Amino acid sequence: MQTESDRRNFLKGAAVLLTEAGMIGNTFSADAKLASVPGDGLTLYVAEFICNTQFIDIPASTLSLGKKSFLDGLGLAISGSATELGDIVRKQIASLNIRSGPAIIIGTNSRTAPRFAAFANGIDIHADDYDDTQLAVAKDRVYGLLTHPTAPVLPSALAIGELTKANGKEVMLAYQIGVEVACKVAEAINPRHYQAGFHSTGTLGAIGSAAAAAKLLRLDVPTTIRALSIAASEAAGLRENFGTMTKPFHAGRAAESGVIAAQFAQGGWTAADKILEAPRGFFNAAGGGYDINAIQGKLGHPWTFDDPGISIKPFPCGSLNHPGMSEMQRLIKANNIKAKDVVRVRVGTNSNMPNALIHHRPTNELQAKFSMEFCMAILLLEGKAGLGQFTDEVVNRPDVKAMIEKVDFVVDPQAEAAGYDKMTTIIDIKLVDGRTISGKADFGKGSPADPMSYDEVAGKFLDNTDFAKFPHKKAESIIALVSKFEDIGNIEQLAKQLTK
Template sequence: MAAQSESSSSRSSTNRHAGHATQRIAQWVAAATWRDVSAAVRHEAKRALVNYMAVALAGCTDPTLDKAVRVYQRFGADRSAGMIGRCERFDMLNAAALNAMSANVFDFDDTHIPTIIHPSAPVAAALLALAQTRPMTGEALLLAFVLGVEVECRIGNAVSPEHYQRGWHITSTCGVFGAAAAVAKVLGLNARQIAWALGNASAQAGGLVETLGTMSKSISVGNAARNGLLSALLAADDFSGPDAPLEGTRGFLRVTAAQPKIEALTDGLGLEWSLLSNTYKPYPCGVVLNPVIDACLDLRRDAHWSLDDVERVELTGHPLLRERTDRPAVRSGRESQVSAQHAVAVALATGKAGLAQFSDSAVGDPSLRAFGARLRFIDDPSWPVESAQVAVVLRSGDTISRRIQAARGSLAAPLADVELAAKLHELAAYGGSGVAPQPLIDTLWRFDGEADAAVLMKLACAN
């Protein structure tokens, strides 16, 4: 009887969360103010936007964006919104989509731990598009950004890790909710309308892991921003949705995960902030490869051997490392961003791991492709995802290894503000748009004092 009582109590608790989660989130978003946000979270929001601008300026001239721009230009209601690093203008829905694509195209954007969501691209792109068509202050945009990131990451926590393992691209599926909540906030929607915006977003959540390494992935990331913006605009006109789009019997959580953690939506809401678990990459690849590259660069720095001397490379890490990056014989720079075989080969061969090392040109090097076949994975569930060990086994029988406990850019070893600023300078130069990075950096550090949030896009668009 005691066991039955305990089980009933557990179900009752779950049902309490299930019955009101969407409404509690909507009420919280409606009521939240800038005063509720701690200084640490405020600063992290600015850091996230510095990183967002950096990666968007790097990706703005990628062939993926060139192709998307040509197609999107055929459509649109007006030309009210610009694109980061480019001179073309679009309606705000298409501008949101393209600016989210640009920020994610190189997989160099921020990463929320533990969901592995790239939170900024969908939310920032939607807000920056709207800011060009509707007056808002920098403080209002930052608050909405913080809230949108919180919503998408809490939804991600509720379905992780099963959601991604089942094949859902979590940045896209959860990002649409973050964009919807953020835009709903700056539009001044009430709690009922915000819940409708989340319901409208639930009808447009999509994205598959199978698309990683291809241009197709950019479609769903772009749609997360575009459709989240659309969801809130519809809700502003009382376009109604379901009462429980997240936790309902056939809502997002239960459809996309067999055992969702519904309590993750609201536990600690307003007290615990997802942005404090956000990280920024030093390398343009999947975040689980960061410790691998750190180890390889260390090994290469002290090497008294050549690649020809290597019998095999043993890569030890969390099983997620193999699940996400066991991709031999990649065919494009995009595929190489999620390939341990390529990352190990190029880092050991060149001692570098920048955008040039994860390009189509680098992938075309036959010696790197051949070396990747020597990689062996060793799974160890006890290892955290931000750590890894690379052991180089030489033909002589000697083994040289490096273990990284916390990858550069992880929560335990975060990039400093000056490193994020340097990243913006470097990636702006790589993208070749001609946009000056320093005015963007200066504006972002003081963005909560800006009277017009649209100033950021005026600085970010190419002339």
């Protein structure tokens, strides 16, 4: 019979072997007790925030910033519905023989069950990688670690809002709460989560989606805890799938997972009550640990929309490209740079950015969204980079491919020294006349450092709806409705405008 001493010696020996093999990075203790841990009660704290926060608790500045991201998400759902991804998703939903339901698939005349509407709308919002991005606080929280908050949370709030016939205040409150929860969880989890390959929009988004759904379903604290626990077990998404249709699938699945979690919890489904902080819970399993000081007592203090802020994208590609793209666009205009005059372009960043911008010679539009080389090349050739530039046809044009070969994407010591809480990008453009035009940017247009106004977001919204050939009159009505969203008596007023 194996003794306790034998068991401990076996576990210690196994830990040594695994560490030497590189399979685990932290010291393993066979004597670790799976009982009380620092942060005990964290899941309860999050659930209480979800249940107790009221619309009046949202500062006016937070509400105003949230409306911009809310409108942005709706426009992206409409443009995303016109993509190949949107078409595939609708066909899959149709194959389930669910012909009707209370929730709309934005940009279409289709209605379905809330979970499938959330799934489709989440995919559509993230389809072009044009959706908003959370910014980091801590120095070790690399920008890519965090999350796209609106793509998984907004579809959940809308779908459950339609189910419950909620008003504008209720839907906006749920959306704000879902974003806040997802973003603070993102701040807390160890950077290893993202660096090792998890796609945080798919993982953390499921928890944010569940928070929004739980609020609209008016779940009590114990039931909300179960909803969070179910969502944490559903959370998934791997960055190896960046540059493929499966990246936006993560956002859609996260939105759907939150709806499923809240509805199952409402129905009596059981789950663990310390899913965030437990030794075998989300933070430890998915991140190898967490910083409790980044979340305990921090929900709504301050709201993430206010500080450090949410960045809205002016370009339909990975946010890590944006400082460089904003600076390149500025340099082109300020110096009247022509593509034919460019000999070489050097783009230097910190070492974490190439970890996400992995497609150096893209062959399709999805890969191009994660290619610094393409983003620089297309701006030099056309001076702009919108939905019309991110197409397979453009990516494979001979002149684009030739320009890509002139772009060197490297790790720069100066950018590395600036820290991972910035997206420092250094550009040197060598011209045929012997000049070198240089520039540097830590942030891009649309970031809190250089924010887009509501009117500028509305302009992006109209560009996206025009791209999808969505009725212009309805698009303008949506802009007006979102601007005074708290006055809407029933979310159906907005839903009707979101259909073709």
